[in-house]
Structures are given as structure tokens and as C-alpha cells.
Amino acid sequence: MNALLAPWTHGFMVDALVVGLMVAVLAAILSCFVVLKGWSLMGDAVSHAILPGVVIAYLVGAPLVIGAFVAGFGCALASGAIRATSRIKEDAAMGVVFSGMFAVGLILLTQVRSNVHLSHVLFGSILGIEDEDFWQTLAIAGGGLLILALRGRDLVLFCFDPGQARIAGLKVGRLRLLLLAVLAASIVAGVQAVGVILVVALLITPGAIGLLLADRFGRMVWVAVAAACLATVAGIQVSFMLDASTAGSIVLALSVLFIAALLVSPRHGLLRRRPRAPW
Template sequence: MIDLLVEPMSYEFMRRALLVVAASGVAGALLSCWLVHMGWSLMGDAVSHAVLPGVVIAALIGIPFAVGALIAALVAVALIGAVREGGTVREDAAMGIVFTALFSFGLVLIARFPSGQDLHSILFGSVLGVRDSDLVQVLAVSAFTVIVLLAFRRDLIMLAFDRLHAHTLGLRTRALTGLLLATLATATVAGVQSVGVILVVATLIIPGATAQLVADTMRGTMIVAVVVALVGGVTGLYAGYYADLPPGPVVVLAQAVIFTAAQLFAPRRGVIPRAAAGARARRSGMMTA
């Protein structure tokens, strides 16, 4: 068992991959607690797909991928806000329009300049091919995301649970919303390197959704979400190594398995405990009658 754990880490590319999966996983897990609670899952989907043209353009002009992806994510957030503020379409429609348009633009760029682009690695991640420069970028944007979410967690929790009350207390709700959207952009950039543009939304949703089934407080939700992300990430990385599979999809599958287990067995909120409690209540009612 020890050999199975140690052998993959004897390779430098696996050690870099582990750092990327851990850093991006923690950042995405913390943010997912807010995305799930506030009903921003579609926003995460929109931003994750919208970074594609930024990644492609960054590769074409030779700048760090994180810079291009971050700019594209911020542009997507601004465009969604502009379309929504126009008042002509609903927010979900605005998100759908923006992210499909930007994602299609990225695909067109890849088709137009195919020689320098690896579509598979962009869409599904290339965590085993992470270079030192990529690692630094991921660690930087992940650290920014984590620091911001922890530093402003009290205000952001108030915003998530009662926006009107937060405003009456004097909190700058618009600024906090913008800050949360900025962390969504940076967390997306971090996750793209590990699981790719298409699958990164899963790492921004599954940990928080799983944690809400288990924990009762926001602090507990954050802790459980981070544990889910780390366990799923490490399990997926090792499973991909030994089964000779791409790590990105396996990481997402590992997190999905954890979510399924929580959905079935979580105390009070799990399907099986609730069914058992309902059966006991019915038996008690029949005995009382």
C-alpha cells in the first residue's frame, strides 16, 4: 500500500500535478459554498466556458495562460451584467447567450490557428503537463481566491444569506458581489489547468453541493467542501495514473462519487436516513392509532 502511494510521487510531473490539483481544488471548493447557496451554478458554468478564447489568445501571443483566461472571465462577467442590466432578457438567458458566444469564439480561434493549439488539453485539462511557470500561475490565482474568501467571509456570508439585511447594515453589497465574481474568475482560471474548460464547472459546484448535505453551518460547509475537493482530487490523480486515464475527468468522477454517497447516506438529508425516519414515523403513528 505504501509503495502504491509513494511510487507516483517519485515523478516530478506527478508532484506538480498534485500541487495544482490541491491548490485549485481548495480555491474552487471554498467558492462553491457561495455559488451553491446563492444559486449561481449557471454563472459558474458561464464563466468556465467563457475563458476558452482567453486561453487560446494567450497561447497565440505568448503570454501566460492565466492572464488570458482571467481577462476573458472578467469580460464574460461584465457582458453578462451589461445584457442583464439592459432589461431585455432574464439573467439566465444573458448567461447562456454570453458563454455560448464566447465559447464558440474560442472554438473558431482553435480551428483557425490549429498548429499551436491542443484542443483536448484545453477542454479537458493537462495537469500532467504542467510546467513550472504554469504551477506558479495556478498557485498565485488560487492563493488570491482563498485569501479573499477567507478575509471577507463574514461580509460574504451576510450577503449570501440576506442581501437586503446586509445592505441595511451598511455593507457595500454591489462591491461584495463584484468581489465574489472576481474570485469566480480566478478560481475558474486555477481549475482550467487541472480539469479543463468544460469540466471546471464541476469542481466549482460538486464540493459545495456535497457539503450542504452534510454540514449545518457555513464554516462546516467550507471545511467539508475542501475535504471533498482534496479527497476527490488526490483519488482522481492516483486512479488516473494507475488506470492510464486522463486525470481531469477522473477527478470529477471521484467528486461525483462522493456526492452520490452523501446524497444517499448523509445524516438527516440523505435519501436513506430520510426514508428510514419516515418509516419509523409511520410505524409510530400506526402504533399510536
């Protein structure tokens, strides 16, 4: 028991846990929208597209967070614009835009001597997070949660039936932008804390777990949040004990939870095989 608690006697571990949990909660809620809307590639795309923004912000002396957000949000907007104005489907548009932006970011990075550490951007450094980043992440996560609390119901309707949302007098275009903006902001916050790959995972897997275990949106969100938090705690614990990659451990913990959900899911579980409905 003492061995299990040992990690948490270090101040930096507690900080890591706080940041990790904030990011996990926000990302888990968003993942429910992402999974239902079919936007899985979006998290992947936006999290990579922030790279040129970070480098350019460094060059002009702007806050890195702002540069990252502008680039990430810009990637989402540009993909949408390409889909709307040409025959290219959205998934291909996103692939083109984000790989292009990441490539430009890589080239810029080799051309300028900066203190932007690529490995930090890609894999995060939750255990070595700095004070300034700590508060920034908390502020962004808090803001994102507030927006979701206020406009969550509209966003559910937007995901489920955009036509009805339009008819109910909601501004569908604005809701889409709002969801994208919250997504981009939480990715920016998440990337500097936990890295690209973990953010991508946190934006998909908890929602998928929720969908397996719940058949109401509200319950799905609770399941997703609980799964993400559990995986964060377990992952940090394991990574400390084995001296393993923190991001890798958290993603693995998420995967284990997903497999568990797959086994016990009441409607879709492998342990309770029932004939599928005919439709």
C-alpha cells in the same frame, strides 16, 4: 501498499498533486457560495468564455492568463448587464454570452496558427503541467484564498440576505464583483491545470456535498474542502493506476462522494428517512 504509493515517487505526480489540491481547495470554498447563490451556470459559462481571451492574448503577445481572466470576467459582467437592461433572465443571458464567446474563440482558433491547444484548455493537463503554469496557479490560488479569508463573512451575508448587507453599509455591487472576480481567477487557474469540465464540477459538487452534511456555513466549507481534496488524491491515484483520464477520474471520485453523502446525510439522508417538515 507499495503499489498504492508507487505513483507518488514520481516528481511530476507530486507536482500534479500540489497544483490539484490548491485548485481543489479554492474551488471547494467557492463552490459553497456558488451552490447557495444559485450560480451553478456561472462556473460553466465563465470557464468556456475564456477561450477567445486566450487566443487574442496569444495574438497580441500578452500573458494568456490575463487574456483568459479578462474574457471570463467580461462574460460574467456582460451577462449581468443584459439581465439588468433587458427582459432576458440571467440564465438565458449567460447562455447566450458564453456560447457566443466560445464560438468566436473557436473561429479565431481556426484562423490563427497558435500553440494554444484546445484539448489542453478543455481537458487540462494536470500531469504534464509546466513550471511557469505551476507557479502561476499557486499564486492565483493563494491570492484567492487570502481574499476569501478576509472577506468571507461579508460574502456569506451577501449570499444570504443582500438587503441586510446593503443596510449594514456593505457595498453589495462591489461584493458581487469581488466574488465574480475571485471565481473568474480561480477558473483561469483551474482550467490550465485541470481543464474546463473538472473546474465546473469542482465549483459545484463539493458545495453540494457540504450542504448535505452540514447545517452551518463554516462546517459546510470544511466538508467541501475535505471532499474535494479526497477526490483529487483518489482521482489522481486511480488515473495513474488505470491509465485513465485524470479529470474524468477526479470528477467520478467527486460523484461517488456525493452519492455517499446522499446516503448518510443526517438531515436529508436516504438511510434515515424521516417525514419532511410540513413547510
